Amino acid sequence: MLTIALSTLRMRWVSFVGTFTALALGVGLIAAAGLVLAASVAAPARPPQRYMVGPAVVAPADTLSVSTRLSGLDSAQLADSPGLPADLVDDVAATGRVVPDRSFYAQVAGVFPDAGAIPNAAAWDAEAAAGGDPVGHGWSAAPPTGYALTAGSAPAHDDEVVVAGLARPGDRVRVRTVAGSRLYTVVGTVSARRSEAPVFFTDAEAARLSPQVDALIAYGPVHAVRAAVGDRARVLSGAGLAALDPDRTRDAAARNDTNALVGIVGGFAAFVAIFVVAATFGYSVVQRRREFALLRTTGATPRQIRRMLFGEVALVSTAASAIGCVLGPLAAPSMLDRLIALGMAPDWLPDSTSWVPLAVAFATGTGVGLSGVLVASWRAGRTRPVEALREAAVDTRALTWGRLLVGGVALCSALVMFTTTVLDPESATSDKTYMPMVMVLTVAVGLLSPLAVAPVTRAVTRLGRSTDGAIGMLVRENTLTSVRRTAATAAPVLVTVGLTALLGGAAGMIDHAENASTGRTVLADYVVRPIGAPGFDRALVARFGAVDGVDVAAPVPTTVYAVHAEAKLIGFPAQAVTPTTLALALDTPVLAGSMADVKDDSIAVPEHWARSVGDLVDVWLADGRPAKLRVAAVLAEGPLPYAYLTPRYGTGLAPMLYVKLRPGADPAAVRAALDQAAAGEKAAIASKAEWLAGLADGQADASRIGLFLVLGIVLSYTAIAIVNMVLMAAAERGTDIAALLLAGATVAQVLRVLVLESLLAVTIGVVLAAGATAVGLGGLWLALLRYSGPVPIALPWTLVGAVTAGAALLAVLATVLPGAWRVRRPAVELAGRRDG
Incomplete structure (x- = not known):
């Protein structure tokens, strides 16, 4: 049977070229994604980036351990450094x-060159943006951490600093810290690093700005240092110093983004490849019924028929997988570079040389091919010898019971998944929840598509029959008597248009819902955001708070640790803010108690804490310090799941200011006063409407990145599938073309029939895609209705229109080009050929 398989591959190469291409690209993409994943997961430990010279570093504990009643000792990562006690030092x-x-927030906020020594402020901003987090240190910590002067000298006075960037010795710079800003003179420069943008002060000035010692570089014998420290802190040396790198958390987040994205890419690649392969072989079996029947007539058993099909697929999938394994390593570096450019992967990840992703991709490719032909081979083996006598290409049964059963189960599964999101609306905003639902729904509609061919054809061709005479009638009847061929051609169009509309529409609707939820939460009239800085210092917050006619809420993010259900230590997000101004600027619905009662010895907690007003709760602050606080208010669950404390517990910057007009205040006068308060500062003042519009644009940009990456995969596959299916359908039209030519039809009329049939199949695919989109987006709309209220159906009409037009163009080209070649051959010769 292997010899026969080779012969059929040679004779029916058109039926396999699309499958071969799709598998090769799919395996290549899976291999590339696997290599990127291997680079992220199996990358060797990064050498220490900050403490590269000191032999040992004493650092505070970075975890909080608490004994719980039900599970014993439990730990959680601390959000802030607790510092080292003086006696330990x-x-x-x-x-x-x-x-x-000492490591603390310090950022150069303005440069005033004495003689035009540096470029303009925009150049400084670009330089600062390219660096890492702004951080201040004492100068004595510079040499042990690998910093060396590139110009000038070390700071000798408290008004002198050493910086990295475009400033030069002699420049005056304004440095912002948590407390406020102050002018300093640049006396030296050091080379910049990607991990941090440092500002070095004298040791005395650093101690004034940040009394806490965050690490201690120790030059004594390591064993003596460990003995002196005991269990009060960590003693790190060698490769262990990497745990203190400032960008360690950012790198971990980027690596998680990398893993999630390449997982989605690989999943969609496998999904669409299986769809293409299964559709191709399913239709191939329909085309080859007479061939299989003739083999059965000559004595071939069903098992031999199946072996022949599996042999064909094994040859195609093995060759395609091998090509894909060659393409994967070529594409992996470009994929990794792209992820790095998008900020979704650390820039230090090396290219992976592991063979495991290639082996997995090869096995996936061959497995996809064999699984795709599994059902088709079973159907081929059931072909009866009497079917060799059939000459007409009439589909007597458009949908098998097996396909109907699987399609019905898939449709019911999709509906159940959508119902689940309606019951749990917050899950609807997660890609990990919505994308699987989209896949299952698309599969269901694709499997059940033959049921829609006849009614859609009759509806669409009714106009064509009345205006195009015999041609319209031929198109209609050919479609109705070749339901499987039409459904197979429409299936890739369904995937192309349907996934574009579903994914694009879902992204837009989720963005609208999140934006609407935020809009209802924010009661403030103005929002002030920092530009080029992580937040506002206390002096600047006080300046805005001094504006007449407004109340300003300046929440400072923090973390509060508490034992949940007497078993688990959890770090809960919290904000330190003046509770009375918060209630004016943000909607914090109170179930019990009052925000006005939140004092330094109390806390407002969300409902899921399962606490009551008046309860005393044991909590630990962001740096691990214990506190016993009284519950002053219980808040309803919502988009702001925070616990709230007074400003006493906020040690960082306020990332955003919310400004609420007092009754009777003049909006124009207030806006002018706010602009004056922001003079000389990089702060963006926007009305609530302006801020929400900008927030929506930012959410849309973030959604488009992932959307375009996934759609790029889908569209490349389905473009291949469309062309492949149309070519397969055209390959068996020799007899039909010959009959038309012998009946007196002109070449133009024959080509017109073929083109209209292809366009009708595309139209059916679009109608099916519209149905799937209506179900998918309708279910999402119901879920988001409970989450944020009514949202508009935000379909990307331009993109959907372009994809639909592209699918139609591909179908027409794949019809016209081979059709034009066929009609130039003698009609008698065409009548005797069914393929090639």
Whole structure:
């Protein structure tokens, strides 16, 4: 049977070229994604980036451990550094020389060159944006951490600094810290690093700005240092110093983004490849019924028929998978570079040389091919010898019971999944929830598509029959008597248009819902955001708060740890803010108690804490300090699942200010006063409507990145599938073309019939896609209705229209080009050929 399989591949190469291409590209994409995943997961530990010179570093514990009643000791990662106690610093100093290292927010906010020494402010902003987090240190910590002067000298006075960037010695710079901003003179420069944008002060000035010692570089014997520290802190050395790198958390987040994205890419690649392969072989079996029947007539058993089909697929999938494994390593570096450029992967990840992703991709490709032909081979083996006598290409049964059963189960599964999102509306905003539903719904509609061919054809061709005479009648009847061929041609159009509309529409609707939810939550009239900085310092917050006629809420993010259900230590998001101004600027629905009762010894908690007003709760602050606070208010669940404390517990910057007009205040006068308060500062003041519009644009941009990556995969596959299916359908039209030519039809009329049939199949695919989109987006709309209220159906009409037009153009070209070649051959010769 292998010899026969080779012969059929040679004779029916048109039926397999699309499958071969789709599998090769799919395996190549899976291999590339696997190599990127391997680079992310299996990358060697990154060498320490900050503490590269010191032999040992004493650092505070970075975890909080608490004994719980039900599960014993439990731990959680601390959000803030607790610092080193003074007695520990003294004990370590007794072992040898030590260098205290303080790390705190410090950012150059303005440069005033004495003689035009540096470029303009825009150049400085670009330089600062390219660096890492703005951070201040004492100068004594510079040499042990690998910094060396590139110009000038070390700071000798408290009004002098050393910076990295475009400033030069002699420039005056304004440096912003948590407390406020102050002018300093640049006396030296160091080379910039991607991990941080440092500002070095004198040790005394650093201690004034941040009294807490965040790390201690110890030059004494490591064993003596460990003995002096005991269990009060961590002693790190060698490769372990990488745990103290400032961008460690950012790198971990980027690697998680990388893993999630390449997983989605690989999943969609496998999904669409299986769809293409299964559709191709399913239709191939329909085309080859007479061939299989003749083999049965000559004595071939059903098992031999199946072996022949599996042999064909094994040859195609093996060759395609091998090609894909060659393409994958070529594409992986470009994919990784693209992810790095999008900020979705760390820039230090090396290219992977692992063979495991290639082996997995090869096995996936061959497995996809064999699984795609599984059902088709079973159907081929059931072909009866009597079917060799059939000459007409009439589909007597458009949908098998097996396909109807699987399609019905898939449709019911999709409806159940959508119902689940309606009951749990927050899950509808997650791609991990919605994308699987889209896949299952698309499969269901694709399997049940033959049921729609006849009614859609009659509806669409009714106009054609009345205006195009015999040609319209031929198109209609050919379509109705070739339901499987039409459904097979419409299926890739369904996937192309349907996934474009579903994914694009879902992204837009979810963005609208999140934006609407935010809009209802924010009661403020104005929102002030920092530009080029992580937040506002206290002095700037006070300046805005001094504006007449407004109340300003400046929430500072923090974390509060508490034991949940007496078993698990959890870090809950919290905000430190003046509760009375918060209630004016943000909608924080109170179920019990009052926000006005939140004092320094109390806390407002969300409902899921399962606490009552008046309860005393044991909590731990962001740096691990314990506190016993009284519950002053219980808040309803909503888009702001925060616990709220007074400003006493906020040690960082306010990332956003909410400004609420007082009754009777003049909006124009207030806006002018706000602009004056922001003079000289990089702050963007926007009305609530302006801010929400900008927020929606930002959400749309973020959604488009992932959407275009996924759609790029889908469209490349389905373009191949469309062309492949049309070519397969055209390959068996020799007899039909000959009959038309012998009946007196002109070449133009024959080509017109073929083109109209292809366009009708595309139209059916679009109608099916519209139905799937209506079901999918309708279910999502019901879920989002409970989440945020009514949202518009935000279909990307331009993109959907372009994709639909592209699908139609591909179908027409794949019809006209081979059709034009066929009609130039003698009609008698065409009548005797069914393929090639």
